[in-house]
Amino acid sequence: MTAFGKLIRTTAFRLTLVYLFLFALFAASLLGYFAWNTRRLINEQITTTVNAETAEINDIYTRVGLRGLVFTVGNRALRPGSNLYLVTTPTGQAIGGNVGSLAPGVMASTGWSEIRYRRLDEQDVAEHRALVLVTELTNGFRLLVGRDLDERRRLFGIVANAAQWSLLVVIVLGIGGGVFVSRRVLQRIDAMTGTTRRIMDGDLSGRLPVGRSGDELDRLAENLNAMLERIEALMTGLKEVSDNIAHDLKTPLTRLRNRAEEALASSGSEAEYRGALERIIEESDGLIRTFNALLMIARAESGQARGNMDDFDAAEVARGIHELYEPLAEDDGMTLRVRTTPVPLHGNRELISQALANLVENAIKYGKPSPVVQPLDPVAAMRAREILIEARREGEHVLLSVTDHGPGIPESDRKHAVERFVRLEASRTLPGSGLGLSLAAAVATLHGGELRLGDSHPGLTATLVIPALISGGDRLAVQTQDMPQKVA
Amino acid sequence: MCGAVAPWCEKAAPVTAILPPSQMRLLIIEDDRESADYLVKAFREVGHVADLASDGEEGLAMADGGDYDVLVVDRMLPKRDGLSVIGSLRERGNRTPVLILSALGQVDDRIKGLRAGGDDYLPKPYSFAELQARVEVLSRRNVGPAEETSYRVGDLELDRLSHRVTRGKDELTLQPREFRLLEYLMKHAGQVVTRTMLLENVWDYHFDPQTNVIDVHISRLRSKIDKGFERPLLHTIRGAGYMIRDGLR
Numbered sequence: 211m212t213a214f215g216k217l218i219r220t221t222a223f224r225l226t227l228v229y230l231f232l233f234a235l236f237a238a239s240l241l242g243y244f245a246w247n248t249r250r251l252i253n254e255q256i257t258t259t260v261n262a263e264t265a266e267i268n269d270i271y272t273r274v275g276l277r278g279l280v281f282t283v284g285n286r287a288l289r290p291g292s293n294l295y296l297v298t299t300p301t302g303q304a305i306g307g308n309v310g311s312l313a314p315g316v317m318a319s320t321g322w323s324e325i326r327y328r329r330l331d332e333q334d335v336a337e338h339r340a341l342v343l344v345t346e347l348t349n350g351f352r353l354l355v356g357r358d359l360d361e362r363r364r365l366f367g368i369v370a371n372a373a374q375w376s377l378l379v380v381i382v383l384g385i386g387g388g389v390f391v392s393r394r395v396l397q398r399i400d401a402m403t404g405t406t407r408r409i410m411d412g413d414l415s416g417r418l419p420v421g422r423s424g425d426e427l428d429r430l431a432e433n434l435n436a437m438l439e440r441i442e443a444l445m446t447g448l449k450e451v452s453d454n455i456a457h458d459l460k461t462p463l464t465r466l467r468n469r470a471e472e473a474l475a476s477s478g479s480e481a482e483y484r485g486a487l488e489r490i491i492e493e494s495d496g497l498i499r500t501f502n503a504l505l506m507i508a509r510a511e512s513g514q515a516r517g518n519m520d521d522f523d524a525a526e527v528a529r530g531i532h533e534l535y536e537p538l539a540e541d542d543g544m545t546l547r548v549r550t551t552p553v554p555l556h557g558n559r560e561l562i563s564q565a566l567a568n569l570v571e572n573a574i575k576y577g578k579p580s581p582v583v584q585p586l587d588p589v590a591a592m593r594a595r596e597i598l599i600e601a602r603r604e605g606e607h608v609l610l611s612v613t614d615h616g617p618g619i620p621e622s623d624r625k626h627a628v629e630r631f632v633r634l635e636a637s638r639t640l641p642g643s644g645l646g647l648s649l650a651a652a653v654a655t656l657h658g659g660e661l662r663l664g665d666s667h668p669g670l671t672a673t674l675v676i677p678a679l680i681s682g683g684d685r686l687a688v689q690t691q692d693m694p695q696k697v698a
Numbered sequence: 699m700c701g702a703v704a705p706w707c708e709k710a711a712p713v714t715a716i717l718p719p720s721q722m723r724l725l726i727i728e729d730d731r732e733s734a735d736y737l738v739k740a741f742r743e744v745g746h747v748a749d750l751a752s753d754g755e756e757g758l759a760m761a762d763g764g765d766y767d768v769l770v771v772d773r774m775l776p777k778r779d780g781l782s783v784i785g786s787l788r789e790r791g792n793r794t795p796v797l798i799l800s801a802l803g804q805v806d807d808r809i810k811g812l813r814a815g816g817d818d819y820l821p822k823p824y825s826f827a828e829l830q831a832r833v834e835v836l837s838r839r840n841v842g843p844a845e846e847t848s849y850r851v852g853d854l855e856l857d858r859l860s861h862r863v864t865r866g867k868d869e870l871t872l873q874p875r876e877f878r879l880l881e882y883l884m885k886h887a888g889q890v891v892t893r894t895m896l897l898e899n900v901w902d903y904h905f906d907p908q909t910n911v912i913d914v915h916i917s918r919l920r921s922k923i924d925k926g927f928e929r930p931l932l933h934t935i936r937g938a939g940y941m942i943r944d945g946l947r
Contacts, residue, residue, distance in 0.1 A: 498823055499906060506905075509804055518806050533875055534901055537914040560805045564905040571909055646908070 222395045226388025230381060237376050245369045249362060253341065256357040257322075260343045263293060264355045271347055279347075280306040293357050294327065294340055300350025309354065317352050320344045324359070339363070398427055402434075414442045459500065466493045503645040510561060510652035518558050524608050524676075525550035527559065528601035531566045539574050539597060546570070550601040553608045556679040557657045562610070565653040565661075566599070568646035569612040569672045573597045577614025577669060607659065608678045615669035624663040650674060722767040722837045724748040727757030727783065728799070729775050737770065740826050754778025758786055766794055767837040770829070773800035773811065781814040788815040795836040799824065805904055827938035831890040849884035852944030854923060854931055856884050865923060875900070876919050883932070883942040892939035916940055 271279040283295045287308035296307035310328040326337045342356030409416045418431040473486035532548035539546035579594040594615045651661040659676035728734040741748040751757035754775040773780040798816040808819045848857045853866045863870045893912040924930045933941050
C-alpha cells in the first residue's frame with residue numbers, strides 16, 4: 211500500500227472528509243439564504259419606489275395634464291442614476307422617457323414584469339434588465355416606471371464570488387487538516403505496528419512507545435504493554451517449567467530404564483527378577499504421582515477447576531486435615547495442633563483440602579528442628595516440635611496457615627520455593643516431588659488468593675490467603691476452639 | 699517390597715489364594731486391545747468370568763443382554779462414549795454396578811462420571827490390585843444385603859447404633875474416625891480394601907497423599923483391636939491394601 215493510500219484509509223482522514231462535506235453544505239446554505247433574502251429586500255424596495263413614483267406622476271397628469279406629464283418625466287429621466295420612464299400614446303407611440311428600445315408587447319399589458327431594455331441616453335447598446343410597472347392613464351395613455359436590476363446582479367456576483375472562495379478555503383483547510391491529523395495518528399500507529407511486529411518475531415522484551423499526552427492511544431499502548439508484560443512472564447515461566455519437567459521426569463525414567471536393562475542383562479534368579487520388577491513398578495508409581503500433581507497444577511492454574519465451587523467452613527477443612535495427619539505427625543515425633551474459628555468460604559473444597567494437606571506434609575517432612583539448635587529446656591523442645599494448623603478470617607480474607615518451627619526458608623529463597631520441582635538445598639536428600647508448594651500456590655491463585663511464606667522465628671509459616679466471597683462471617687458466632695492433640 | 703501395581707508379587711499369600719472366589723461375571727468395555735486383553739486375563743486368573751466388548755455399541759448390547767455383576771467401562775470408546783453407554787443402561791432400568799476407567803482423573807471428571815450413573819471411578823493408570831478390590835466391593839453391592847445394624851468378624855463386634863465395639867468380653871474405646879474406619883473394613887469383611895478406597899470412603903478425600911497417612915491410622919486401629927489377642931483380624935495385603943477377616947492363615 212502506498213503512503214498516500216494508507217493516509218486516505220485512516221479513520222481520521224475519512225472523518226475529515228465527512229466534516230468537510232458537512233461544512234461545505236453549511237456554508238452553501240448560509241450564502242443561499244443570504245442571497246435569497248437580499249433579492250427579496252431589493253425587490254421590495256424597488257416595488258415601493260416605483261409604486262410611489264407612479265402614483266406621483268399619475269397625480270401630476272391628473273392635475274396638469276399631458277404636458278405636465280411629459281415635462282415631469284423628461285425632467286426625472288435626466289437625473290443621474292434615474293429610474294426608467296416611458297410614456298406612450300394610445301397608439302403605442304413613445305412620447306417621453308429614457309427607454310430606448312423595449313421588447314414588443316411590454317406596454318400592451320399593465321402590471322409588474324421583468325424586462326430587457328436599452329436606454330436612450332447611453333452609448334453602449336447592451337441590454338439591461340429591469341423591473342417595471344406599466345399603468346394605464348386616462349385617455350389611453352400608458353406610463354411605464356421601472357428600476358434597473360444591475361445592482362441586484364452585482365450583489366449576486368459578490369455573493370457567488372464569496373461562495374466560491376469560502377468553498378475553496380474550506381476544502382483546502384479541511385484536506386490539509388485531515389492529512390495533518392491522519393499523518394500524526396498514522397505515525398504513532400506505525401510505531402506501534404513496528405513494535406508488535408518485532409514482538410511477533412520473537413523479541414518479547416519489546417514495549418510500545420507511550421506518549422506523555424495520556425490520550426486514548428497512550429492508554430491503549432499502556433494496556434498493551436501491561437499485557438505484554440504478563441505474556442512475557444508467562445512465557446518465561448513456561449520455559450522454566452518445561453525445562454524442569456524435562457529434567458525431573460527424565461531422571462526417574464532413566465532410572466526405570468536402567469533397572470530394566472540391568473535386570474535383563476544379569477542372569478539372576480527368579481527372586482532377583484521379581485525384585486527388579488517391583489522396583490520398576492515403584493518407580494513408575496512415583497512417576498504417575500508426579501504426572502497427576504502436574505496435571506492438577508495445570509488444571510488449577512488454567513482455572514478449569516472453577517466448576518466445583520461451593521460454600522463450606524474452612525475450619526472444618528483444617529480440622530479434617532488435622533485429624534488425618536495427626537497420627538502421622540505423632541509417629542514422626544511431632545505434635546500437630548489445630549486452632550480454628552468458623553470461617554465460611556466459597557471454593558473448591560477438595561483442592562483446598564489437598565493444598566492444606568501438602569502444607570502439613572511439608573511441615574512434617576521439613577519442619578523438624580535442626581539438631582544443632584535443639585533447645586535443652588523441655589518446654590521449648592516441645593514447642594519446637596509443634597506444628598500448628600490455623601483457620602481464621604482477617605478482614606476480607608480467609609487465612610489457612612501451617613506453622614512449624616523447623617529451619618524455615620530464607621527470605622531470598624521463598625519466591626523460588628513455590629516454583630515447580632524446586633527442592634531447596636536443605637531438602638534434597640528427603641523424598642518428595644517438589645510439587646507440593648506449587649500445587650498449594652496454584653490452588654490459592656485459582657481462588658483469587660495467594661500462598662504466603664513467612665517466618666515464624668524460627669520456622670516457616672505457609673499461609674493460603676483466599677478472598678472470603680461470602681459475607682456470612684458474622685452470622686456464625688466467633689469462637690476459638692483450641693484442640694490440643696490427644697494422646698492415644 | 700511389592701509395588702502397588704502387582705497383585706501377583708505377593709509370594710506367600712497372593713490375592714488370588716486368599717479370596718475364596720465368590721465368582722463374578724464381568725463385562726469389560728475397553729477399546730485398547732492390549733489393556734483389554736490384560737484385564738480379561740488378569741480377572742480370569744483371579745477366578746472371575748470376564749467378557750470383552752471393544753466399542754460402545756457392542757458394550758451396550760452385551761450389557762443389556764447379559765447378566766453381569768459388574769461392568770468395567772472405559773470413558774473414551776469408539777461409536778459411543780462410556781458415559782452415554784451408562785446413561786442408556788440406566789434409562790432402561792439396568793442397575794448393574796459400573797466402574798468407570800478413564801485417563802481423565804481430575805476431581806471434576808470423577809464427579810461427572812458418577813453423575814452419569816457410574817458407581818465408582820478409577821483414573822488411569824491404575825493398579826490391577828486397586829481395580830480388583832473396587833470391582834469386588836461393587837459386586838457385593840449388587841447382591842445388596844440390607845445395611846446391617848451390626849457387624850461381626852470372629853469375636854469382634856461393632857454395633858452401628860450404639861457405636862459400641864467389643865472384642866470377646868472387652869469393650870474397645872475408639873475415636874470417631876477409628877470407628878468409621880473399622881465400620882468400613884467390617885462392612886467389606888473378607889474383601890481387600892485399598893488405601894485410596896479408605897481415603898475416599900472414610901475421609902471423603904479424593905487426592906493422593908504423598909505419605910503413608912492411611913497406614914498410620916490402620917496401625918493405630920490395629921493396636922486397639924488386635925493387640926493382646928491371639929488371633930489377628932486386621933491383615934495387611936501386601937501390594938493391595940487391608941482386609942479384616944477371621945481365620946486367615
